[in-house]
Amino acid sequence: MDENKAAFEPRIIAFVCNWCTYAGADLTGTSRIKYATNVEIVRFPCTGRIDFMLLLKAFAAGADGIIVSGCHPNDCHYTSGNFHARRRWIVFRGLLDFLGIDVRRIHYYWVSAAEGAKWAEVVNQTVAEIRELGPYTEYKKVANYIEETEAAHE
Amino acid sequence: MKETGFYPGCSLQATSREYNESVRALARHLSLPLREIEDWNCCGATAAHSMNHELALALPARVLALAEAQGMEEIVVPCAACYGRLATTHHTLVTDETLRQKTCDTIGMEYSGKLKILNAVQWIEQYVEPLLANAVTHPINRKMACYYGCLLVRPHKVLQFDRVEDPQSMDRLCALCGSEPVDWAFKTECCGAGLSISRTQSVGRLSGAILSDAAERGAEAIIVACPMCHSNLDMRRPAANRSLGQKLDIPVLFITQLIGLALGIPRKELGLDRHFVPVPQW
Amino acid sequence: MKNYQIKHSDLDGWLEKIIAAGRRVIAPVTEEGHTDFRPIHSPAEVAADDQVQTIQSAKQAAFPKAETLFSYRKEGTAVSLDQPAPESYLQTVVWRARPCDAAGFTPLSAIFNWDYKDNLYNARLARTTLVAFSCQQADAYCFCTSVGGGPGEKKGCDILVTKLPSGKALVEVCTEKGEALAALAPGLFSEANAVADDSPLFAEKQSALAQLPARFSKEDIRRHLAEAFDSPVWREQSERCLGCGACAFVCPTCACFDIQEDPHGSHGRRIRCWDSCAFALFTQHTSGHNPRPSQATRWRQRILHKFSYMPERLDATGCTGCGRCSRACPVDMNLLEHLTSIAQK
């Protein structure tokens, strides 16, 4: 089991805002801090722009984990996009949990443009935790499922 | 009418029996139900919180938990020191979940934090004040200096009671009893409090200043809501007078006593005979 | 084909054999007070035989709500296609369907074969065996007798079982698929005579059936519909219609479908799924024009298609009188009531 976990490379999508976390991740780069390769970054203008459906789409497309990260409260480039986002995530997270979707696979962070080191930690920590959880098979299975009789020839 | 829990604390059993008596007399007179918390213990005042934080929380927490377990929704704590300890502990427990759990483990009881804690003045404001207009039969037409001391209104963040530097609640109650509250400068100054026994001389100096300002402004009595204040201003009067080089005979009454007088409750029921400085017939 | 008799108490034993033979069985199952077809794995899961109808029809056995038409994969510029093989579909038994369910497969097959022969549908149907049970009760929504069916009608069944008052059940085998099913439990059956119109067995069967007098005839409806295109009746009847697809999706003959893509970059699949003429988007053109712009015109389409166009083109009526649409309708659009009013116009 543990061997399998070690062999398992989680695929993680990071939804980040342009002004804080994307810039923070740039700083990680310029600081040459190394981190795991499992995370791919998608740049949004603001966390307020991140549609909750995109998170579900990432799971459906095979992601094992998700990072959502933006400016710290009160630091939003657009003054309140992150506050809107935070509300959305509070509501969304409650709903997902009620549906039994594994909310431990969606990690939310505030990472500022100055927190290059934090970004590396965020990535490594998320990768480690998702690795521990294993692949999100139950969601992928449902994503592929069409019809009962087809199970036979899958 | 809703029953209010009652926590006397040690002072009200000893040096300030008259405070206890006058609170109960008021309740009796106005048919306000009070029920003493069964099996209450020391609030830990003065000693515990300067020595052991855990103990300082556990002692009051047990009292609070008892009150809750005995079905009380609110309690009145006439002693300002006890009130400070109980209210501070309550505040700590409801704002710090970890400490709450730890303290509950220590005392082996649960405390949910739903209890409301009132000092004597708050209790009067809530239950007595609405009745005063009709109930005052013997208005006390005298000048009074309301002395709040240090514990009744501090720390403001925790107690959220009255204005810290210029409290007004007792002044208002005095006025309702027909008295005239004087504007004076020592409302919240230190009386010497816990040094009553160990450094009587200091108490004399501090209390003396309070007494002399009150007297200078024409006050005919000082009104308090704290056993410590009372004993320092009343029992330690010789020390104060020594410090002042004067012989001040201004009496010191608990707010409950003043209201009791205004309601026409007999002096003995209010424990007025227990004072060192005699209270004149008004 | 042969007729058999079987004890009521042996029906479960037969079903057990069918399951044991590896068939996928769907049967009425009651959950939270509502009965619908579900895959079962033991006779104990089957609902008590005391309800008129399942929510959905048996059409899903041959025409599931979503199915893969084919999948594809691209590697560089090469593309490979993968089509489902008919053999991959599971051998399915629909247990305790109703005669009106069975009757639905005739118009359904007509639609799927009138021009292009729909391989997927045909393959699934070929691997489906329908065990229908005659109806012993009917409710306010049933009207099979008005559209040419009946509570003991064999048309479309592979096997029709009629529970007789005697404690035995008459098992009328209609097809070879049915025969094969009966053959799974030879010990449980005793042979019975052919059920001629004058035989005592016929009388016994008739006595066990629900009584449902016809309220109108298909011909009446067709005649009235021929002149009803511009009638105000469509608007009147459809005013409360919400435009959902519940009626179409529970209907045993509704066959409209949509074809959709499920792309995943270099691989993906094409999917067929149910659609409904009640949806506003069903006929929406890209230009914005919609030839059926209102719920009234969509309701008219539903009725005309089933009772006028299908009889004209396919020689089949698109309705078996099962009443499912009326039971499922969130706003109580009662098809029987509406048809009766059209027939009486």
Next chain:
Amino acid sequence: MSKIGVFICHCGENISATVDCARVAQAAAEMEGVAYATDYKYMCSEPGQQLIRQAIREHNLDGVVVGSCSPRMHEPTFRRACAEAGLNPYLCEIANLREHCSWVHEKGEATTQKAIDIVQGLVEKVRRNQPLTPIRVPVTKKALVIGGGIAGIQAALDIANCGHRVILVEKEPSIGGHMAQLSETFPTLDCSQCILTPRMVEVAQHPNITLYTYAEVESVEGFIGNFKATIRLKAKSVDEKKCTGCGLCTTKCPNKKIPGEFNEGLGTRTAIYVPFPQAVPNKPVIDKEHCNYYQKGKCRVCEKFCPTGAITFDQPDQFITEEVGAIVVTTGFRVLPTSFFPEYGYGRYKDVITGIQFERLASASGPTMGEIRRPSDGTVPKKVVFIACCGSRDPAKGIPYCSKICCMYTAKHAMLYQHKVHDGESTVFYMDIRAGGKNYEEFVRRAIEEDKVNYVRGRVARVYERADGKLVVRGVDTLLGAQQVEIEADMVVLATAGVANPGAEELAQKLHISYDPYHFFAEAHPKLRPVETNTAGIYLAGACQAPKDIPETVATASGAAAKVVSLLSQDDLVREPLVAVVNRCAPPVYSTCVGCFLCQTACPYQAIEREEIKDRQGRVIKTVAKVNPGLCQGCGTCVSFCRSKAIDIQGYSNEQMYAEVNALLNHE
């Protein structure tokens, strides 16, 4: 079928050291829609850019992905290169292979695969990019300045001197603000009015400045370059055109005992009054609340005496509308109401006064002609105690922040007192002395060392009047071992905190600018955009942002003026087209927006308006949301909020983001 070009940069060895760039290019070449892919040592160099330009032309590319450093670095460079080759610059996307890949991972298969994934994501995104054109917004070349204190005066003059027209609105009858009330100014001790009044006059006479006093901004609509402000001109009851400012009316008015605002209640004025002798405009107004005629229906003395018949009792409030391109808010501050610290006895004891009252006492034009005299009995106080931080830095009772100016003006007050009362004794109670500023520390030292002001570090617990009428100030001296000190004083001056104006919140809401918890207006960025608000085209200066001294106020005013001038110097504003748009589709739907307008509250910029879609006869078919591209900043909060997906954002559209997310997970 799209024709995307993919250009993988080695960045010297910055990328190629850990990413196999050739393989990334090769993988990209096989991606759907990619017509050309290559790698090169330095893509941002001129030959690299030439490579891109050439490929665009040769392969007729309709989209470009450059795999290089962060887009925050070279996105403009590569977009310009694309534009030079005739490709719309917004069809170029940058795959961040350096900061997000090569620099943060070790060399290896996983790193190269990640680079391929990133490129794949952006190829799919760019396939859905739309050509965009920058947004041009016309600019009305006129500015509105709200508030006629020194900040407003400075901003108005700076803008006007650049040749732009300015509307200056002041709510009081005269401009001048707090600075006009001050005696002398630290650290130079030059006379406040002497330096201010010439500027006030300049404002009144400037051909580019229109001054509205006794006026308030009623409402503001519009957006940067295109504001429309409605201004209420409160009735002055005096016809300014007829009034010559002779002042006869003010001498005749029988109602003479009104506490004057300008003198902070230490002097009186009449009901028809000019706030102070140097007022601009120097024409009186009638204070209706105190005028006998307005209150009791009788008097009209002023009307009788007015030689020009300028008194017009029935004058109504007037409303005018001004179109302006930019707004500067300079509404200043006020001092904290003294009820915050009852223990100091302000209001109870006449000789406990505020700092601003002391300014009036010390001012040559003040009620005592500059002599320091007690309000109670007019005697010269021999002992004065100054208490700093009255309300400031006091989260429990006052405000948590430092009011910044009090240390300096208290030092100045003590100094002025010592200069005027040579045998006087002054004591300052303070927490810390905050004297950061040019010549500030030296100034305080002078007060202490040369003028012998007694500085006591400690808080004052209480001020009370002894039976004999002496004020007793009881405090603590923390430098003397926390000893209690009691000082008998003849006068106590409280350095009350500076707080926001009571109308600040309302004004902020009118202007749609944000404010902090203390109701001071908030800067767009506290450091890098200190005079801008987050509403484009609205700027801030002076103490409406936080308490400020005069030099800082003037500096921010000039800063805001510079911002305004640079805005007004353009005929059109050019903005990035990365804004939200509400969709349009074929009739009869017209737009999938259903007009619930819930998005309006989600927008931090009030950029969402209502638009009526009409038929040819002008009948309204439906009302839908419309994004004003002049206001929209492109955050996209509305986009993810919209239920029917009727709003989308250019450059980060739903289709683009959806495709990118899916593509990142494409490889198995």
Next chain:
Amino acid sequence: MNNWNKQIADMLADGTVALVIGYEEGSTPQKTRPLFCHDAVAAERLVMDGRCTHNLAVYLTKKELLPAEGRIGVVATVNVLKSALQLMQENQIPEGRFLLMAVGPEGKLTELPDAESLRQYIAAHPLPDNPEVAALIEKIDAMSREERWAYWQECLSKCVKCYACRAACPLCYCTRCIVEDNRPQWILPWASTLPNIEWQINRVMHMAGRCTGCGACYAACPLHLPIHLLTKKLTQEINREFGTERPAKGNVLSTFSPDDKENFIH
């Protein structure tokens, strides 16, 4: 004929209203169904009692069903009124277009002409919480995450995507629902487990702070899937996190407080 039927018949006859939407007897004695009364005669068929559960507010946004001119009367239940009020707040029904009427216990007809009167009537007639719904939610809350996933997966795999839940909801009034948007294809259009879950998540998220809790979605579902638990649960969460007061402008998700609390963002 009830007195109120007569009153409505008169209103139709004298043109006070051009149409009245209400309830009539249904196919079985257990149920009623929506009725569109165009004339005084039809008004006789109107009924109002505990069986009237359809949320008629769903018709208020269907312009093609409503006469172009004149007022439209609605004989409404409290649930209808709540939805109508929400529709007003969302700019969906013009002031004065509808005359909402409630029938009191003695058949007294109360006219509720504007938002304020609606608000007062709703406040005076609170609907009891359905204890069964609360119990079901508690039951699901008590499950392990895996059990919850299994529960909903099983439940929603049955959905046939007839969109009756959407059609019956007065607040699902979009002219083009997100499921009909294919650029991008936010929600896969066929009925299988994941697309069904995605659809419900969207439906419920779009109801955040808007859902009035009428239960029409559940009542309409031909498969009787307990999808109302999702909206109800969401409402509970919102009330717990942000209080029961709804913002006067905008809604729960279009507004925010800087003090919103969460413990999952690090």
